[in-house]
Amino acid sequence: MIVYLQLFWIFFKIGAVTFGGGYAMIPLFQQELMSRNWISPDQFTDIVSVAQMTPGAISLNTATYVGSIQGGVVGAVSATLGLVLPGFILSILIVKLLKPLGNSPHIQRSIRGIRAAAIGLIGSAVLFFIEQSMVTTPFPRSLGSGWSTIAPIWEAILIGVIVFALNYKKRVTPFIIIPVTFLLGVIIF
Amino acid sequence: MLPLMEEVFVRKRKYLTQKEMLDIFTMVNSMPGVIAVNSSVLIGYKVKGVRGAIASLLGVVIVPVVVIIALSVGISQIRDLDWVQAGFHGIRSAVTGLMLTVLIRMASKAILCWIDLSIAIVSFLLIVFFQVPGLIIILGAAVIGWALHTLRDRGIS
Numbered sequence: 001m002i003v004y005l006q007l008f009w010i011f012f013k014i015g016a017v018t019f020g021g022g023y024a025m026i027p028l029f030q031q032e033l034m035s036r037n038w039i040s041p042d043q044f045t046d047i048v049s050v051a052q053m054t055p056g057a058i059s060l061n062t063a064t065y066v067g068s069i070q071g072g073v074v075g076a077v078s079a080t081l082g083l084v085l086p087g088f089i090l091s092i093l094i095v096k097l098l099k100p101l102g103n104s105p106h107i108q109r110s111i112r113g114i115r116a117a118a119i120g121l122i123g124s125a126v127l128f129f130i131e132q133s134m135v136t137t138p139f140p141r142s143l144g145s146g147w148s149t150i151a152p153i154w155e156a157i158l159i160g161v162i163v164f165a166l167n168y169k170k171r172v173t174p175f176i177i178i179p180v181t182f183l184l185g186v187i188i189f
Numbered sequence: 190m191l192p193l194m195e196e197v198f199v200r201k202r203k204y205l206t207q208k209e210m211l212d213i214f215t216m217v218n219s220m221p222g223v224i225a226v227n228s229s230v231l232i233g234y235k236v237k238g239v240r241g242a243i244a245s246l247l248g249v250v251i252v253p254v255v256v257i258i259a260l261s262v263g264i265s266q267i268r269d270l271d272w273v274q275a276g277f278h279g280i281r282s283a284v285t286g287l288m289l290t291v292l293i294r295m296a297s298k299a300i301l302c303w304i305d306l307s308i309a310i311v312s313f314l315l316i317v318f319f320q321v322p323g324l325i326i327i328l329g330a331a332v333i334g335w336a337l338h339t340l341r342d343r344g345i346s
Contacts, residue, residue: 028323056253087222113334116305120312133281163286185279
């Protein structure tokens with residue numbers, strides 16, 4: 001029982017404060033789940049990857065997946081409900097009572113701050129994915145030691161760069177990219 | 190997803206006018222949570238009140254939840270196989286590239302002046318080097334963003 005409540009609460013908190021879309025939520029999920037040792041770093045990257053290629057919002061899919069691993073079907077439903085409930089309640093409240101509030105310049109300024117912070121958080125998620133896929137060990141968080149043990153994985157870097165170019169310039173969708181890179185991975189690694 | 194919603198609810202079903210749909214998309218942008226879910230809830234509410242909102246919520250959530258539960262069970266069976274691990278390494282590399290696209294696209298919308306840029310950089314440093322909880326970073330950014338933008342707006346006017 002306690003695990004269902006925990007799942008609900010973790011995702012409820014994150015769902016209540018993250019503006020500007022699902023990707024900003026990923027580092028928050030990562031912090032909450034890894035600090036509890038519920039999920040290992042490589043497991044987390046796999047979950048996000050699956051969430052990315054499945055229909056539906058990436059944050060929603062990640063929450064469902066984590067809930068399912070941690071607490072089966074009931075866990076999946078708890079996590080999902082936790083994530084969507086703040087938005088659901090706020091949507092109705094805003095329409096019913098608080099309509100003018102969203103247009104207040106004070107709220108807009110705060111939201112701008114949150115959106116800027118979200119960029120920093122997404123940046124940290126990109127760094128985490130680089131560490132999990134393109135180098136042999138994570139970067140040390142200090143300048144001194146630890147740097148000599150890191151080696152680049154060139155095949156992975158090449159895949160990442162090509163995917164970035166295709167997605168950014170040509171808008172090739174993940175639905176094509178993910179299966180193809182899975183096959184590439186099976187052949188290369 | 191949003192253009193599809195517009196197609197169905199405004200043009201096909203005529204549940205909403207173009208203007209109402211636009212208002213919903215604007216509102217969703219200043220709300221926390223999942224954008225696709227919040228838009229669906231607002232559309233449902235507009236059409237049929239709280240019941241409509243609940244119906245829309247269930248509608249937008251059920252298919253991904255069922256698919257993901259099935260996938261998570263399936264993948265956990267095969268995840269430890271060598272070739273699956275290798276395939277996932279390929280996917281992880283690809284997702285890194287995809288996330289870089291998202292980062293650049295979102296930054297070009299969210300970073301409009303030096304205040305935004307500094308908040309983004311400080312947030313990045315705080316989470317990467319000091320493991321500050323993301324929730325605290327977000328709440329801090331709300332306060333600091335409000336304060337700095339208020340100061341700047343006063344300075345100009």
